[in-house]
Amino acid sequence: MSSSNIFVTRPSLPPLAEFVPYLERIWDSGILTNGGQMHRELETALAAHLRVPQISLFGNGTIALVAALKVLELEGEVITTPFSFVATTHALKWNGLEPAFADIDPVTLNIDPARIEERITERTSAILAVHCYGNPCDVDAIEAIARRHGLKVIYDAAHAFGVDCHCGSVLTHGDLSVLSFHATKVFSTLEGGAIVAPDAEMKGRIDRSKNFGIVSETEVESVGINGKMNEVQAAFGLLQLRRIDAAIAARARVAARYDAGLAGIAGIEPVPSSGQIRANHAYYPVRVRPSFPVDRDTLYEALKARGIFSRRYFYPLISDLPMYRDLPSADPAGLPAARAAGAEVLCLPIYPDLSEAEQDRVIEAITEVGR
């Protein structure tokens, strides 16, 4: 791995010396997990920062998704998007739920409300939507459909840390929203995740569910799991939170430079930001249109040959994977917009410390391949 390689993302690491006092506090307390002081502090700080009523921390985003679906006691089929990271659909299968794939909007790349309605059957219990790349879903339309048909709504908000839509934090929509704090995300706790809940009663259920369903020494209320975040993870999160605004501002500068630098290249179209009042610039996805001289995969390989490691999020589509492709809703004929996005989207390197020189290398490489 050459030092001049440029990856799609790189975790922001604060100076190690700033982490040491947090570790000293953990050592002094002798408490390493099970809701220690770091955990309590991070929950309080995140609820305030994100302006959400309740938040429960988890050891990773996938287990948070699994637990969110479990506490809502869903059955039968759940309508979801094929254009996401595989964890979205896997979380349904871990709950014994059947995914029903609905196509995405060809512009926003989020699940298309009109296509959701077509997939509703008498076995449908919920909608699991994803704020893809941090672009808010059409939350009003989705919630209207859910109300009409008596469905629950869960948002996979793994990409949507700190994103605001027309009515404040996008995380307050639906029955529950689930975040990922993986090392590659805008806000990280090394591995980690969270569920945003509307009230203390629901938070209580979620908290017990991530602790084996335990209520007291002698009482277990549900088939819970171990989804707890430990104290070192929570401490890392507290440290990250101190710099999060600067980190997102740095991402915004990178995004603006791409907007300008790629503007003249025919066939390279940034996926539009849609619906945010405040974006987090978690990704910089572009579509490689047929008017570009080579296709997306050829561009991806050409960049790789130049030491630039972009990512084809999300390819292959989840609905094309062996464990899902035989579902009736996975039929490619019913998912044309997802198919096109899966073939055309490329996520370019973006992270707070990406230098202008490195970014110029990416822009120049795309320009060169496009000549």
Ligand SMILES: Cc1ncc(COP(=O)(O)O)c(C=O)c1O
């Ligand atoms: C859309 C989406 N959902 C779920 C996850 C799973 O989160 P985690 O890696 O924290 O388990 C991720 C990212 O990894 C993701 O991008």
